[in-house]
Amino acid sequence: MLDWLIIGGGVHGTAISHALTVRAGVPRDRLRVLDPYHKPLARWTALAVNTGMEFLRSPLAHQLHFDPFSLRFFAQIQQGKSLARFIPQYSRPSFDFFQAHCAWLIEHYHLDTLRITGRAERLDRIHNGWRVETADGSLEARRVVLAMGATEQPYWPTWAINLRNAGARIHHIFDMDFVRENLLSWSQATIIGGGITAAQTALAMTDQQPGTVKLLMRHPVRIAHFDSDPCWVTSICLTQFHQDRDFDRRRAIIKQVRNRGSMPPDVAAHLEKAVQSGFLYQQSGEVENGFVDEQGQIQLHLLNGEVLKTDLVILATGFESMRPGGAFIDDAINEYDLPLAACGYPIVDELLCWSPGIYVSGPLAELEIGPVSRNIIGSRLAAERLRSA
């Protein structure tokens, strides 16, 4: 029986496997990471590449190593030197540099050898721990960390689902099998969304085919440096958050302080420049419904009565807000009476323990870690708690 089984080997699972084996001294043969992808960070990498993001939104201290200075140190050593690129004000690393650091971390600490390829399909309590079923057999562990993230559930509005069912050429930038660079050419593409992903995708597609992309936003550009104020990483904001034991209020705070649908100033400036030079079109409006006409064109009917014609729609509408994990978590909740807040998310203790031997990270830990739980820094905050478990 393992001491630790981490379900999900993306940003969170990989960072936690590093912190537990290297910092907390969990023997390597006592810990495994279960993930459907052979390579670590596969989902993170695919999504980031799809958006064409050049720089991360978060600062350089937010990376997978538990040492906040690791990326800075990496910039000074040979392997990182040639790649080190940052945006000055908050030292936000370039995506390529961030990835190079991840690759170094994984290789240096042999984190890939901790992985088992597979998907958790069932969770059963056994004496002294849990059994996790996969298509290839079962794994047993004293402690299981649920680190599946929310990145497998892109949000599709109803009108978009209807369009897809009607055979329209419509994709979500975060669809499981979608690769933006494989798109065949289009006449007029429409990107739907108002935040950083929509802007980055529109810019990347404009680079692919200048003058053929329209960004449809339902609100004006909202500028914010980060997903939420940096105070949410520290006790400045978290002390009060933790004092409040009402989980509905905690959810309300998380909703209120996350800068949803926003983008940092550099992305907004890039967008404005592309629009002003006529390479990219930007329009405000919200889709009410969509149809495929007799010529096979997509017609998007907006709330203001306008109709947009397009031959390709790309959704950049983020992720579903429902609890991630799907049926496998739903079944465990029902069977073991795992406590939930009204929003459907786990109520866990300070060590992120949901039930003896079951721990959470990422979105599932949000009501305890707070607004940054889904972000990269959330993995470090979670690993800190798990170390004490």
Ligand SMILES: Cc1cc2nc3c(=O)[nH]c(=O)nc-3n(C[C@H](O)[C@H](O)[C@H](O)COP(=O)(O)OP(=O)(O)OC[C@H]3O[C@@H](n4cnc5c(N)ncnc54)[C@H](O)[C@@H]3O)c2cc1C
């Ligand atoms: C385009 C983009 C840019 C972002 N930029 C930033 C940024 O700059 N800064 C920042 O702090 N945050 C950023 N984020 C937010 C966040 O850091 C990332 O989404 C990050 O990938 C979340 O890590 P994760 O481990 O929760 O999810 P992932 O990295 O997606 O990993 C989850 C893994 O769990 C696996 N899994 C799911 N279900 C199961 C199962 N049943 N069994 C086994 N494995 C399973 C998935 O396949 C996946 O491999 C960004 C997000 C996106 C989408």
